[in-house]
Structure formats: C-alpha cells, structure tokens
Amino acid sequence: xxxxxxxxxxxxxxxxxxxxxxxxxxxxxxxxxxxxxxTMANVEVFSRLGALPTRNFQESTFEGAVAIGGERFQSExxxxxxxxxxxxxxxEHVMKTQDGxxxxxxxxxxxxxFALGSLLGISDPNTVLRASVLxxxxxxxxxxxxxxxxxxxxxxxxxxxxxxxxxxxxQFGDGESVLxxxxxxxxxxxxxxxxADGSRRASERVGSGSExxxxxxxxxxxxGYEPRSLQTMALALAVSTRGACHNxxxxxxxxxxxxxxxxxxxxxxxxxxAAGEDHSALMDSLVWCKFLRKxxxxxxAESAVVLSRVTGWEVTSNELSLxxxxxxxxxxxxxxxxxxxxxxxxxxxxxxxxKLSDGPGDGVGLNEKELDLMIDAYYExxxxxxxxxxxxxxxxxxxxxxxxxxxxxxxx
Numbered sequence: 001x002x003x004x005x006x007x008x009x010x011x012x013x014x015x016x017x018x019x020x021x022x023x024x025x026x027x028x029x030x031x032x033x034x035x036x037x038x039t040m041a042n043v044e045v046f047s048r049l050g051a052l053p054t055r056n057f058q059e060s061t062f063e064g065a066v067a068i069g070g071e072r073f074q075s076e077x078x079x080x081x082x083x084x085x086x087x088x089x090x091x092e093h094v095m096k097t098q099d100g101x102x103x104x105x106x107x108x109x110x111x112x113x114f115a116l117g118s119l120l121g122i123s124d125p126n127t128v129l130r131a132s133v134l135x136x137x138x139x140x141x142x143x144x145x146x147x148x149x150x151x152x153x154x155x156x157x158x159x160x161x162x163x164x165x166x167x168x169x170x171q172f173g174d175g176e177s178v179l180x181x182x183x184x185x186x187x188x189x190x191x192x193x194x195x196a197d198g199s200r201r202a203s204e205r206v207g208s209g210s211e212x213x214x215x216x217x218x219x220x221x222x223x224g225y226e227p228r229s230l231q232t233m234a235l236a237l238a239v240s241t242r243g244a245c246h247n248x249x250x251x252x253x254x255x256x257x258x259x260x261x262x263x264x265x266x267x268x269x270x271x272x273x274a275a276g277e278d279h280s281a282l283m284d285s286l287v288w289c290k291f292l293r294k295x296x297x298x299x300x301a302e303s304a305v306v307l308s309r310v311t312g313w314e315v316t317s318n319e320l321s322l323x324x325x326x327x328x329x330x331x332x333x334x335x336x337x338x339x340x341x342x343x344x345x346x347x348x349x350x351x352x353x354x355k356l357s358d359g360p361g362d363g364v365g366l367n368e369k370e371l372d373l374m375i376d377a378y379y380e381x382x383x384x385x386x387x388x389x390x391x392x393x394x395x396x397x398x399x400x401x402x403x404x405x406x407x408x409x410x411x412x
Contacts, residue, residue: 050359064123114224115146127175270377
C-alpha cells in the first residue's frame with residue numbers, strides 16, 4: 001500500500017530555503033569521498049594507516065588492498081551510482097564482475113570489502129563482489145558473515161574441526177571455499193549449521209581456546225576498524241550497548257584527527273566517546289543521513305531549526321543534545337535489566353593480549369588495564385556509577401522518572 005495524503009509542515013517556505021542550502025553543502029568537499037568512490041575509499045587508506053583488519057585481526061595491513069579498493073573497483077567494475085530518494089550524494093556504488101564468469105552485480109561498501117576481502121585474505125575483487133551479493137540475496141549481514149567465516153578459517157587451521165567439517169571450512173585466501181561456506185550457512189548444512197549462529201555461539205560450542213579469536217563484542221561481530229591502532233574507537237566498540245557497532249558512534253573520527261594519539265589510550269577518550277554516541281543517536285532519531293554530518297556548521301543548532309520548522313515546536317540545541325544523551329541512557333537501562341554486567345564492556349581476547357605485528361602500529365597493543373582506564377572515564381563522562389549502573393539523580397537530570405522505570409536497571 002502507498003499513502004496518498006499530504007503531510008503538512010509548519011513552515012514550508014523556510015524548509016525549502018534550508019533544503020536548498022543543505023543540498024548545496026552536500027555537494028561540497030565534506031561528501032566528495034562518498035560521491036566519487038563511496039566508502040570503498042577506506043580500504044587502501046585504512047591499510048596504509050595499519051587500521052584494516054586482515055586475516056581475522058591477525059594483521060592490520062593487507063597486501064591486496066589496492067585490488068579490492070575503491071579506485072580499482074571504480075575504474076574496472078563500476079556500473080552506476082545509486083541514491084536514496086532526492087539524495088544529492090549518491091553514496092551507493094553498483095559494481096559488476098569482470099572475470100568472464102557468470103556476471104554478478106550489486107552495491108559494494110567498505111564493510112563488505114573488509115569482511116569478505118582482507119579479513120579472509122581474499123584479494124580478488126570479483127570474488128569479494130560475488131560474496132557480498134550472495135549475502136544480500138541470502139539475507140545475511142556481510143560483517144557478521146565474514147567475521148564468523150574468519151573465525152572458522154582460523155579454527156580449521158588449528159585443527160579444531162573433524163574431517164568432514166574441516167573439508168567444508170573456508171580457508172584464508174581461497175575465494176571458492178568462502179562462497180561455498182556462505183551457501184552452507186544459509187542452508188545450515190554441515191559446518192554451516194554451526195556457523196549460522198554466529199562467532200560467539202560457534203566458539204562456545206567448539207571451545208579449545210577458539211573464543212580468543214572469535215571477534216565479537218556482546219555477540220555482535222567486529223566491524224572494519226582495528227582497535228589497537230584506533231584506540232578511541234576501541235573504547236566505543238567495548239561500551240556500545242549494541243555490541244561492536246560502527247554505526248552507533250563516531251569515535252573513530254577522533255582517531256583520524258589530531259585530537260588524540262590513536263596508538264595510545266587516555267582519560268579524554270571517555271568524553272569523546274560519549275559525545276560521539278549522543279551525536280549519532282540524535283542523527284538516527286532525526287533521520288539525518290550520517291554522510292551529511294560534516295556538512296553542518298553547528299549540528300545541534302541547525303537540527304533544532306529544522307525540527308522547529310517541520311513540527312512547529314520550539315526546540316533548542318541544548319534540548320536536542322539532552323535527547324541524544326537520554327537515548328543512550330535508556331539503552332543502557334534496557335541492557336542492565338536484561339542482565340548486563342561491567343565485564344560485558346570489553347573487547348575480544350586477541351585485541352587485549354596480542355600486539356600488532358605489522359604496519360605503522362607494529363608493536364602496539366591495548367591491554368585490559370588500559371581499556372579499563374578508558375571505560376572508567378566513559379562512565380564518569382556519562383555520570384554513571386563505577387559499575388556502569390545509572391544513579392537516580394542522573395535519571396532526574398535527563399527528565400526520566402525512576403518510578404516509571406521500575407525494574408529497568410537504575411542504580412542507587
């Protein structure tokens with residue numbers, strides 16, 4: 001069904017002016033990467049920076065980064081750009097295979113290239129594209145699929161599977177085995193039945209130390225950001241209420257700036273991470289495109305004006321900032337009610353026990369003590385207790401009524 005009624009806004013003339021101005025800004029340098037190469041531009045940049053997870057986070061640079069990077073895909077595989085309705089950016093880039101086999105086409109993003117490329121040691125762009133399209137067709141998330149396959153490849157190499165399962169396990173650098181494993185997951189055949197439940201459950205069932213290289217946080221597989229060389233992002237991944245999610249925080253932007261030393265940890269990361277989460281929560285709630293975020297001169301003030309012109313409500317930038325903070329506190333309260341403990345705010349054992357062995361971060365590590373320091377700072381920035389629970393006065397400050405949240409997880 002399609003709606004046919006007109007949705008009125010409070011001030012259409014003002015919205016029209018604002019829309020034209022934002023459209024103009026959306027065609028500027030802040031969005032150029034997304035318009036030209038898309039997020040695929042990250043592949044080669046991250047590899048040069050030692051931030052591209054490779055072979056299940058055993059390495060941080062990939063020798064095949066150029067082959068599966070944005071420029072190669074754009075020059076040899078591009079079909080067209082795709083847009084959301086009325087979008088001026090066109091961040092989605094549709095690609096097609098060029099290897100003489102059955103032609104496959106679909107959109108490519110950085111996270112798919114990392115998870116089905118460098119993380120599995122696959123440098124053939126045609127295979128990476130086929131694997132990404134196959135995930136789309138089968139209704140599978142490319143990140144979770146790729147990370148789980150990388151766990152299974154390492155587990156097979158360690159001899160943890162029986163002969164039948166080992167024969168079905170993907171191998172690093174073997175594209176055909178990756179495509180077969182994706183099909184097996186979708187049909188839950190053989191080893192696919194184990195992998196279909198994701199890396200956490202699979203590693204728990206297999207045991208034998210394989211939990212150390214199951215790369216997830218709270219059961220959600222890790223995105224394409226190497227935490228040891230992006231240590232603000234490391235904190236964001238550890239404390240995220242959703243698990244290892246790159247869409248719920250913009251903490252990595254600090255690591256890619258001169259605000260911090262990305263190879264070390266310190267107290268300031270707590271405030272940076274909390275602010276990034278609140279910013280992202282508000283963007284999602286107002287249904288702003290995240291790729292437009294750098295086109296704003298004052299995000300909260302401009303968002304308040306737009307919301308006021310749409311609804312007729314008088315909204316201030318401070319109220320919107322508070323709304324972002326309130327959203328993240330409510331999500332934490334939900335997790336506490338469901339049994340969350342401070343120990344759940346952590347990172348995979350590999351990240352906290354193994355140092356980087358390649359790239360510009362060679363020799364750099366992140367241990368549990370350093371992560372705990374940043375988590376303490378994050379809780380402090382949030383105004384939470386040291387165990388991560390939320391004190392009642394904090395709820396009052398956010399306009400939340402503890403009485404109505406009975407049993408949801410407020411602290412003393």
